Amino acid sequence: MTVSSTFPSVLRDLLRTHQAFLSYAAVHVQKFDLTLPQYDVIITLGGTEGMTPKKLGEETLITKGTLTGVVCRLEDKGLVRRCASAKDGRSQIISLTEAGKDIYERSYPEHLRYIGRLFDDYESEEIGALEASLVRLYQAIAAARNEEKGAGDD
Template sequence: MNSTSTFPSVLRELLRTHQAFLAYAASHVCTLDLTLPQYDIIITLGDSNGMTFKKLGEKTLITKGTLTGVIGRLEDKGLVQRVASETDGRSQIVKLTAAGEDVYQRSFPEHLSFINRIFDDYSPEDIVNLEDSLKRLHKTVTALRNNESGMPSDETDQ
């Protein structure tokens, strides 16, 4: 396959799909008076006992530099709180407040239903094929990134 002819069209479609998905998801999240990064934190913390900043950064799509600001804005809204870690005095745990837990419980099932509409016209086989293709692409990109940086392959990064 000629990589110079494949690269622009495949990359363009991948990026267009990513942007369209984020805009679609944001259209629901904005009805909650939240941004996508804020909602990402709420659904990540939902049904948990809280997480360190490091763990939240690993489990969300939020960059480390942005995470503190997002948490601060959620604190201002009364949806999360920071508490000292019982096991490590240097770290803090971010937890949902009662109001944050209420937002999570009320909105998450509805949000999943909203997102699942994307796949209404897909057969189960289509979904499996799409997931397999995306996993293959992710594995390839991760392996190449790790080879370029000299980092070992991280099997948990899938």
Template sequence: MNHLPDPTPQYACLPVLRELVRSYQAFSLVDEAQIRTYGLTASQFDVIATLGNTNGMTMGDLAEKTLVTKGTLTGIVDRLEAKQLVRREVPEGDRRCFKIVLTQAGESLFREVFPKHMAFLQERFDRLETSELELLRVLLARLRSAFAE
């Protein structure tokens, strides 16, 4: 048997990376399945949840506040507009841009599904102690800051 040196020496971050990815995959699987029961994709729900309780946002603001890239956002807004859940509005005094605003149907959907979905997620987070949740929040913020440029 030929024994070659391991080209990937043990990196301390590797188990953390694996757990982070596995945790996100587990979360996404459950989260997205629940969101599909509302007739939405995860990205569409993200946009509706972000626009809820606002007077609308520009595409730039919406891209910044959601987990959706600007390039993908246009298609998502187009599909939500086709479902008559959002509309594009040109603000008075600034015809260079437009705002994305929830329609009445979009606002009703937000009021119905957002609390349901948050309660659904809260049931899972309730499996952790309050102190564990706070520690997790702090550590995730520190991890994010480690990657901030």
């Protein structure tokens, strides 16, 4: 009944729930012959004029090394375009092509409904509680990580 006996199962639940969600969401996205990270890039670019890989990675939580490959595959499919930034010679601007916009506009509303179906039986407080719990844990992890780094400092 102590804390240390319960936390391993919480973390297993975290993994399990995350896996289940990815697997559920992937079903919808496969209809467009896209992977989940690829679709994530599409909907993140949707409705924008494009953004740098750095920004895109921050939004999608995809590491920059991985993002290069994901964007390449979307480029090969003609859904996305890379342009050199005018302001910064190091930067690229990634944006949707017409074909990419088309997929985005046709699929996104249905995607939201598909995902939203998960919460059909939820009260809105329940979603809030879930989100609060997750943010709480995220911050606890960030704090523990910082303590580790500055171990000798304070």
